[in-house]
Amino acid sequence: MSEGSLVQFTDKLLSENIFTCAACDKLLTIPITLVEDVGNVCNECCRHNDWPGLPNTKLQMILKELKIPCKFHTTGCNERIMFENLRDHESNCKFHEKPCLMSHMGCEWKGVQRNFPSHFVEYHSDNVLTNQFNIFVIDVNIEEATNVTKLLKGKQECIIRIKKDEIGDYLVYTICDVKNTECNNDCIIKHVGQNGNCVETKCKISTLNDIQVTKINLAALRQMTDASDMITVQIKMSNSNDCKEFDEKILQYFECPVCKTLMKPPIYQCKFGHSFCSNCRPKLEKCPNCRALFGTTRNYSLEGLTAGISYSCMYHHLGCEETLMVNELDKHEAICPFKPYPCPLDDCSFRGTHSNIGKHLDENHKDRVIAADFYKTTVEFRLEQMIDFYNYQQKFYMVFDENIFRLSFKRNSDYSFWAVEVLRKKHDDSVFIYDIGIIDMRKPDRKLIRCDLCFTDTNCEELFKKCILFPNNILASYACNGMFTYYCQIRKRQ
Template sequence: MDSYFIPPDNVVEQLKCSLCDSYLSVSPVMLISEDGNQYKCGRCSSIKTVISTRSTIYEHLAKLMTFPCNFKDCAKKIPFSDVKDHEKVCEQRTIICPKSNCNESIKVQKIAPHFKEKHNEVYHTNYFCIKNVYAYYNIDVLEKNGKTYISFFDFDDVNFGVSICATDPTDTFQYEIQLKSDKSNFAISITNQNIILFNEREHCFKCVSGTCKSKFHVYKDNRKEISKRMSTKINRDSIKRMFGPGLITYSINIIEEADKNMKDDSKVEVKDALIRKAKKIFLQLLECPLCKEYMSPPIFQCLSGHTMCHVCKPKLENCPNCQANIEKTRNYTLEELSKKVELPQIEEKRPKVESGLKRSLEENDKNDNSAKIQKN
């Protein structure tokens, strides 16, 4: 910090943005008046002005300076290049409540208690469900495991739009939306939606409702642009075709890492169960219906399709199931599959081998008609 110039307070107070009255401490800094007396800071870069000329000389000088934090309860002096990042995480960060008809200044970490006390009808915990999406646009606050999220729901003639904003810049969780109708038994889930960082200049419900008086909010005069920039858009006509007439509701759930791991583990368990069931069914198909041993190539079948192993086949003239003729027809599909399955080692006479159980073509003595089983 010793290498930076700390200008006197009376000088710094003159270095203010003409639009938002913040310090000119975020680039790009732009000249916006012909007389050279009005500037806008980088926070207002998306606000269009008739004149907009970058003040590079000022920026070069500003890089050698420190600036006060814009939040009055923060006493830190921050280098020009670090101001933008500091403002995202500053513990004293304050905003004007984004809810309509409320102009109270609140600290970001106090948003949830503020909504719980003053706007309880739109305060939720863990998850929330909203009814009648065709007639609803609003801001909602969701608190889950100590973290606060702000939800914006809006719509236009084409889409429903939803954005979920985190007040914590380190939050990298996702959310899911589930749509239901009171006339249908099924639901539509939209998963893996990214949560974005809350920005009071962009995420203002007063802008949505047309009551915002802030001259530096990006969309206060362009409500349609708000809908276009929603992080999740759902086509209205598609929803009508899927659900038909009726009351449509949507629910929002934040998917934290633990929730995601549980879902992933559940998917793995279901997958493993399906694999075990499929293997069991396949082993049953590989079992010769006569000697009850697992079949290995060559595998024969009667003219009707019933299978038998190559040991039992010479002993039969007709299929014991349907009495159809048994010729030299082989089931090549089952043979190929039998080479790929790993057979269980249940007893000595059913050893586990790479390509199934190999039967010896040599029979034992005349009194023993069973096949001799060898290990590969």
């Protein structure tokens, strides 16, 4: 019988319900039992009803020789499978309709796997994270009954779900490829607490039909990261076939025996030749290996060999994948997008990357932040009241193009001072200039303008010694009804 004829023969038998269980109306399963006054029934129905009967071995033999259409043919599957492999295929079929993974949030969508990513992006966009480098950051409240579901879109698309176990002792992760394909990709999960400590675990990305879980002990996590409620979870997906291979026999000679990081110049050594990095050396009175005293000897031979080593960025534990030569490392680390920064406001304990410090200022300190490169205000000004304003000072923060500046205005009995500091630069080689303009509001075209370079790394004592200042008696001529108006504008030096 030809292939086409066999297909027609199979479909005819199926349409006449020859292979349909007389009890449940589903496709028969082996062993098939012929029950008197009932008909051919599947094994499950026979056992459930405790029916006596005879094995229908001939029908079983015919069924085993046929290719049966997948039961999900109505949703798009065109596969015909040998009967003995049919159950395995249908349990993994990508056309199997499943509910949305956000059903716990009330979503009633149900569909095939291929349509799930587009549905998720359209209806759950707040839960979609995108990063072309496959590095994602999620803030998780581990004190609550957590159930966080995110779609991670990068070089690969994955669903991650984070929740507590039923007892509440573990944080449970499931990470699945949304295309339901087997892959060799690893996933590194890092938990960063308020103290900067990091707890890291590694897992494989699974399929939706073969979900694997990873568990993190919450008590240990809190202790290691000093976390009470919120913790930052960083997910990094990488293909194990693309991982760079290092010659560990060479690298072990560059590992500092104290902090375990790769040493870079200057490298110090004790009199017996044990070497240490420049960060650890000042903390050591004696060599921890041989207890010998230190001098000022450096290991110049080892320093010379560092020119051939690629170093990981010091913020690699926060997600940076850069590896650079030693002469390029400092410049990169100064502007690394994963470098953590404290909030510039003294009374705020927030820490974040360069990109989210600006967002934090805008969301939490709007009364003190100007989201522009131009700021104009009117200030009370009376010469006879200057004594009351001795060392009067205000601070404002200006954010534009991901650069963050602090404008400080100070006044004493003789002068008014303006200073602008660069707190965070988007590019390390940028130089900025600030203009201070005094406006006579009676005649707006009459202005007094001075400019200077924005400050970097200047302490408070020196700040107002080199800044823009105007004598108060000159400002008095620009005052109107006891008030004077000034503006500050920041621009990049060309």
